[in-house]
Amino acid sequence: MKRFLASLGWFSLLAALSYVIWLSVWGDYAPPAFKQNLKYKLGAPGFTFTRLQEADHYGEVDILFLGSSHAYRGFDVRIFRRYGYRTFNLGSSSQTPLQTEILLKRYVDSFHPSLVIFEVSPVVFSLDGVESSLDILSNDRNDVLSVKLAIEQNHIKVYNTLLYALYRDWTRSDEDFSEPEQKDKDVYVSGGFVERSLANFTPKPFDKTSWTFQDRQFAAFERSLRFLKRRGVPVILVRAPTTQVWREAHVNDDDFNARMASYGTFWNFNELLQLNDRVHFYDPHHLNQVGVEIFNKKLVTMLIDHGFSPLAR
Secondary structure, three states, X not given: OHHHHHHHHHHHHHHHHHHHHHHHHHHHXXXXXXXXXXXXXXXXXXXXXXXXXXXXXXXXXXXXXXXXXXXXXXXXXXXXXXXXXXXEEOOOOOOOHHHHHHHHHHHHHHHOOOEEEEEOOOOHHHOOXXXXXXXXXXXXXXXXXXXXXXXXXXXXXXXXXXXXXXXXXXXXXXXXXXXXXXXXXXXXXXXXXXXXXXXXXXXXXXXXXXXXXXXXXXXXXXXXXXXXXXXXXXXXXXXXXXXXXXXXXXXXXXXXXHHHHOOOOEEEHHHHOOOOOOOOEEEOOEEOHHHHHHHHHHHHHHHHHOOOOOOXX
């Protein structure tokens, strides 16, 4: 029996090592069409690589923004700078609370924010988070938090991408990689914001539907709120403006707003601003730069009114 167990152990070790070697070679040389379960997204849209490289040495901030593309396309760090705030936008594409939790633990102490603005959208509480995990694993350093994230996701794409990312880290294969500041219609702005070329949305009716929320996303969200509370960092939950036609298509949209309000300070800018679907958006749920200016100026006014003035640093 002991001999059998020893043989099984050696076989398992050899099989695991062979799989990692095979995966590394496959990731390097196989055509994309043959890598459906390995999605290494270095330099993917959204500028996650550049943003997280900058986050490593940015320093302390007055405000740290968290969230999905509604965050990194919605909070323009230049506008806040005009009012004296030093800010950083730690948003990323399709970022769900599962990824926010990881990024917070990695970066909050280096930012030492006086305030966190957590952008909350019903979209991200409805996602499984796989796509965002692939983005983070491919574009950030990988550590024990990456392993915990992969176990939480328990998805073959995430496991494979983590193993391949660790191999790339170990071989320093991406050491000379740099990301352009402009991609197609998007320009990266130092501090984490992404400005899109001005465009306008053409409203159209959407079929009625409802959000299907994931309990584990709310669990991760609540863990992040507790994490920030332990560090004494105040949090404001902000729902960025989206088009009226898109909101009205989701029959349980108000349920989401009520749930967010139960967590603490919640500013829903769909109620605080009257924006035009055609004029202020470039798609159903992203502001164009005209809308961003209006949204951010209103947010700054509210911050000042509530005593969140910029600090001298």
